Amino acid sequence: MKLLLLIFLVQAVLQTIYLPASQGTVQPMDARLIEQTCKQTPLYNLCVSILKSDSRSSKADVTGLALIMVDVLKAKATGTRNYIKRLLRGNLKRDVRHGLSSCAEVYNSVLEADVPVAIEALQKGNPKFAEQAANDAAIEASSCERSFSGHSPLTKSNKSMQDVSSVAAAIVRLLL
């Protein structure tokens, strides 16, 4: 009887330690995978902060981490595409409008081609197409930035896209 009570108490103590982990805090083991993975990307801090703030990362393998990064890429591209649409409604100089239209096409391509290909390739186990897609997204973001002859209203967004894409591509490379 006393033994059973003791076991029960020990269980309860252990659960208070481990239950929070299942709700989003990263356990030591999972943190190691994230850190080791991110070390092999060009932007360690960005990689770690993105992955750690996504609760799926605690249970993810490298493919899962890559998918999380692609999700973030998708979210950023969606945000930028929406921003471009808003800007295009305004009164703009011709060269700015021209640059924004070019960028709208770029971000459409990222969302309609690169992201779906990356997700499908990762989920179905043919990661090289995901690497190509992530690289394409980075290049396209940089070409959007250069389509402005003067000041670019999208510098932050483009840089952010390039960053996340290069991290995603580096994570996918680990699977090849």
Added chain:
Amino acid sequence: MLESDPFCDFSKHEDPSIALPSSYIPLPDGPHTRELASARRMPPKRATFKVFSGVLMLALFFAIIIGGRNSDVHANGNALLATSTSSMASKPLRPVSRGLSAGVSEKANHVFSGIEVVSFPWNNTMLSWQRTAYHFQPEKNWMNDPNGPMYYKGWYHFFYQYNPNGPVWGDIVWGHAASKDLIHWLHLPLAMVADQWYDLNGVWTGSATLLPDGRVIMLYTGSTNESVQVQNLAYPANLSDPLLVNWEKYSGNPVLRPPPGVDLKDFRDPTTAWYTSDGKWNIAIGSKVNKTGITLIYHTEDFKSYELLDGVLHAVPGTGMWECVDFYPVSKISGKGLDTSANGPEVKHVLKTSLDNDKNDYYAIGTYDEKAGRWVPDNPKIGIELRYDYGIFYASKSFYDLHKGRRVLWGWIKESDSEIADVKKGWASVQSIPRTVLLDTKTGTNLLQWPVEEVDSLRLTSREFERVEVKAGSVVPLDIDAATQLDIFAEFELDREALEMTAQTNVEFSCSTSGGAAERGALGPFGLLVLADDSLSEQTPVYFFIVKGTDGNLKTFFCADQTRSSEATDVNKQIYGSSVPVLKDEKLSVRILVDHSIVEIFAQGGRTCITSRVYPTKAIYGAARLFLFNNATGASVTSSLKIWQMNSAFIRPFQPGQDA
């Protein structure tokens, strides 16, 4: 490099003993039954309490396991933007170059630094010019690996990875085409689609085996509904249909699942089978263990049940996943191809793999002892290092053409332009012209590839140029009509005196890290400028570059330079190539097939091959020109050429009544 490799640990978590591939890990049920059993033997009140506490403990235990799995995903947009700005400040930005994914090693990256990529305003005129006239490609959408090439009842068959829904990879099914001559292809209905659980997520690459009794076996990789890679068996629905339009999948599929020790997503692309001394068959499948690429061998009698042979056919550490493995014999003595099952003292065996992490095809030549199940490479120091092609050429697959007794090789040639352009033009990828493959009996250490002779049937008018002298630092226009569909054969001779007088150099040369055709040397570069415009603002030099080493010996390099191939900046601008063996008394020779946006180049009879994709904006249609050039500093060069205009192959859908 990681000390403890997480990927090692991961693969151990996959329970290989589970018969059906599944992502669900069953929960242990031991303690549960034991608890209840012991409870029954005690007095009722105590028993109830014990049962209750036991159940409570288990409930909490389950809560940990299941609760952890169902965590929600919440995108944390604002916080991410905040952190990303701060990390951007700390590290300089380097856009990831296309080069990495197009197969250039890290070392060659400097070719891209400083090039600013801008989306080029491609218009329909430029984009529609890019479609090839005599290379295989579907009418639209995406294509990748060649599949199941074979010859059957008077027709060559070609299958391919195809996306019926768009010009990017995805939703992969098997396209199909047939031809009488490997050149004039007729599109047929899709051979196989993703309609079974075992290939729902992809009907991937596979190979055909023609059995002596006339049956046709097709083995292919399916990505199951849970994205596990398995091998499946399919066969023609009607063997008396020479066009093999309809295919059936074996009801007992899959016939092979990933073996223990190998990741569920590292098991694909089964080869053609070869006959074994015990009257059965072997097939090879590529895979990897951690970062070591391997080739597994399976033994079968009926293609339905298989035995994994011990060990591996070959393994090379650090190469990553081996895709599209190919294993075939070549003759040491004859100029003919060999059936996949051939072996003997006058036979060598080629093992080839496509490296996933590098996007290139590599091969090695060795000796295969089928009874012992061992293949030993001729040069054990080389892992698997010779390349079929120094440009874009991947997922290649060979087959034995029993109609003409030759081994024929197909290679997937993807685009090297931007994805936006592919989406605009509505298609992506072509196949190489099929090539015959032979052992180079003069060197003994490499293969020779050459376009199949049937491509000659496309030749229309020709122009010959005898002994044209091209002085150092000059460009000579060649007066031909159009210059976008050509078959060029050219020979070059360097000025003897210059060859002898040139000083030795210990400078290492490599096509990819050189300055391209603009970098002048004593004995090169010299060759041809294809897809060039009159002003030479766009040009694709294909050239030789000779270096005299410290031992006085000449070393010849052969390169294709894309750096000025187009005014557009959103296309690949690498320099492809490698050294090419030139034997005593051999002239320098090159054959070039120009077909709009693809240029296939064969040096020294096919000892070194380069396939390049070219996307000019001005050197298109009637504005494209061909030039000889010599950018060496002192030596002059003499060239004799024959240039044919090439007809279209009129690749189109099959019309019953018209075509058969």
